[in-house]
Amino acid sequence: MNVMQNAEGKESSATRSAYVSLREMILTGKLAAGEKLKIEQLRTMLDTGASPVREALSLLTSDMLVERLDQRGFRAAPANLANFQEILGLRCALEDMALRKSIARADSEWEEQLVLVHHRMKRASDQNDIPTFEAAHKAFHMALLSNADSPILIRYCGQLYDLNIRYRYLAAAGTDYRKRDVGAEHDEILDAAVRGDADKASGALINHYRLTGEYLTVPLSEL
Amino acid sequence: MNVMQNAEGKESSATRSAYVSLREMILTGKLAAGEKLKIEQLRTMLDTGASPVREALSLLTSDMLVERLDQRGFRAAPANLANFQEILGLRCALEDMALRKSIARADSEWEEQLVLVHHRMKRASDQNDIPTFEAAHKAFHMALLSNADSPILIRYCGQLYDLNIRYRYLAAAGTDYRKRDVGAEHDEILDAAVRGDADKASGALINHYRLTGEYLTVPLSEL
DNA sequence: TGCGTCAAAAATATCGATATTCATTGACAA
DNA sequence: TTGTCAATGAATATCGATATTTTTGACGCA
Incomplete structure (x- = not known):
């Protein structure tokens, strides 16, 4: 299914791949600080399923790069x-x-x-x-x-x-x-x-x- | 579906509920340090689905209470x-x-x-x-x-x-x-x-x- | 005009099922 | 006997579909 495109030696799981990509996008500002992060939007961006995206966002929460809003999804951490x-x-x-x-x-x-x-x-x-x-x-x-x-x-x-x-x-x-x-x-x-x-x-x-x-x-x- | 049993003022989402329960179990040693945490086992323990359990474990990873093993699931963080x-x-x-x-x-x-x-x-x-x-x-x-x-x-x-x-x-x-x-x-x-x-x-x-x-x-x- | 209500639409959270990967065991060959 | 490898049996990771909110927006009423 996901298998992992271990092409040049990149990521192994879809989750990790999504994590790395999303992290990069937030750090570089491609996903702006404070921006709402909709699962569907990211899902198509990264061409993967909703589960890996959700889990990657969870992981980014630990890094304080993403915030989880009660029952209302995620957003990139605000910057100030x-x-x-x-x-x-x-x-x-x-x-x-x-x-x-x-x-x-x-x-x-x-x-x-x-x-x-x-x-x-x-x-x-x-x-x-x-x-x-x-x-x-x-x-x-x-x-x-x-x-x-x-x-x-x-x-x-x-x-x-x-x-x-x-x-x-x-x-x-x-x-x-x-x-x-x-x-x-x-x-x-x-x-x-x-x-x-x-x-x-x-x-x-x-x-x-x-x-x-x-x-x-x-x-x-x-x- | 999950709705959230807001009974006495407890948790709102299944994920948060699982997070709180698992955290408690790890802190008190009910889930021993270093122990393998199988999704199915926890799923039945907490009487919830696999997704909330997975996500809760992800969150606990941020707290350094749980470790993620490459493609092999989770375990309670070792203690030494x-x-x-x-x-x-x-x-x-x-x-x-x-x-x-x-x-x-x-x-x-x-x-x-x-x-x-x-x-x-x-x-x-x-x-x-x-x-x-x-x-x-x-x-x-x-x-x-x-x-x-x-x-x-x-x-x-x-x-x-x-x-x-x-x-x-x-x-x-x-x-x-x-x-x-x-x-x-x-x-x-x-x-x-x-x-x-x-x-x-x-x-x-x-x-x-x-x-x-x-x-x-x-x-x-x-x- | 303003406000509260309610229905439709969008998005999230969760479930159940499936494909993949990992671990184990036993057979077979050296 | 021992090491390798394939087949089998868990367990994980992921997908697609569904139930539940949240949000939006239109409508009616003051």
């Missing part, structure tokens, strides 16, 4: 400045915590992984390969935290990272990262982390977020 | 000491943050709410009304944080609170809160919060958790 700033503040607090734990447990394997992921991100940036960069950027930030040995904390950080993506798209139609030396900021974080300097690394990371936050706050202030 | 300790540590960190924010924005309305909720908890405790106490206890702790004006943070704290409940049941078959003066600890937190003494309140709160943590760690160490 207060929400953006809460996300920013929590990211600073939680990632600071996670990064420090990661560094406290540093080992050579983790450091190597960091360098590798950073390199991939830089390469994608140099080549202006935006989609690859997007993925690599998340991978870099999550790799920084990955050694914290705290799955719930990592989960929360990942959720907040994703929530923030949407605001980047809202603020700049997808192409943010303009000329402000983001690369140098990443380098600084990486260096400090590899050196095991938790204060420096955390400071650089938080500064990175605060700067991004300031960039985004202006265009978002009309929300 | 590391998980318990992570929850404990995160609770201390996140509730500290939330409580301080709450106190920083204190107003008389919030203070009154605190006193009220605390009173209800105490009354339930005096009357040995365990179920009411359980609910009131959560209400008290969430009320402490409720003024933080940070919905995501509150959400996380609530999730962690619930995750912890399960370990209380695992450790003591439901009846914890033995003679250690939990009431006095709560009083201390309340007093400091109402006085606006953030350091004292946060310290008392964290101490409350650490003490509980120590109580539970021993019986849980076999996990």
Whole structure:
């Protein structure tokens, strides 16, 4: 029936496929914040049944990207400045915590992984390969935290990272990262982390977020 | 069809009803940690259809009370000491943050709410009304944080609170809160919060958790 | 003109049935 | 004896259809 088109190595179940697609559409704004999400509409969009769509929406509810309205279906989570700033503040607090734990447990394997992921991100940036960069950027930030040995904390950080993506798209139609030396900021974080300097690394990371936050706050202030 | 048995003011949709029931069963251990959750089994248990059960399990996945296994259904989230300790540590960190924010924005309305909720908890405790106490206890702790004006943070704290409940049941078959003066600890937190003494309140709160943590760690160490 | 009521239309939530996938067992071959 | 593989038996994931709300809009009445 659904079988799963395991073509190039994509998704396995219809539900997961719908989840990934819907998530992408919400993050990039193809499904606007606050928009009503009608099952039938999405069903035809994704060319799948109602059950996978419903279940995918349920899953997105966990990610705070979709809201469930009592008996009246779903809608994309609303976006507003207060929400953006809460996300920013929590990211600073939680990632600071996670990064420090990661560094406290540093080992050579983790450091190597960091360098590798950073390199991939830089390469994608140099080549202006935006989609690859997007993925690599998340991978870099999550790799920084990955050694914290705290799955719930990592989960929360990942959720907040994703929530923030949407605001980047809202603020700049997808192409943010303009000329402000983001690369140098990443380098600084990486260096400090590899050196095991938790204060420096955390400071650089938080500064990175605060700067991004300031960039985004202006265009978002009309929300 | 499902209509919703709005009898005494219970649940409205079959999904929500299933969600509440399953959540209760997992928290109290009626569905054991790590146990495979078969749709058919739960369907008959709850006397409802497969769709609401599936959807409820999806929702519980967000709460980290249920895990989804690739194509092989669901199981109750495993429990182990590391998980318990992570929850404990995160609770201390996140509730500290939330409580301080709450106190920083204190107003008389919030203070009154605190006193009220605390009173209800105490009354339930005096009357040995365990179920009411359980609910009131959560209400008290969430009320402490409720003024933080940070919905995501509150959400996380609530999730962690619930995750912890399960370990209380695992450790003591439901009846914890033995003679250690939990009431006095709560009083201390309340007093400091109402006085606006953030350091004292946060310290008392964290101490409350650490003490509980120590109580539970021993019986849980076999996990 | 404004408002409340009620019926029609749309959308959701749920059920029952079916196709698929996973797990198990037993036979067969090495 | 042991390992592989096919057939069988669960269990899941998904579909299509139906019952239940919710929403819309028209109508009548004040």
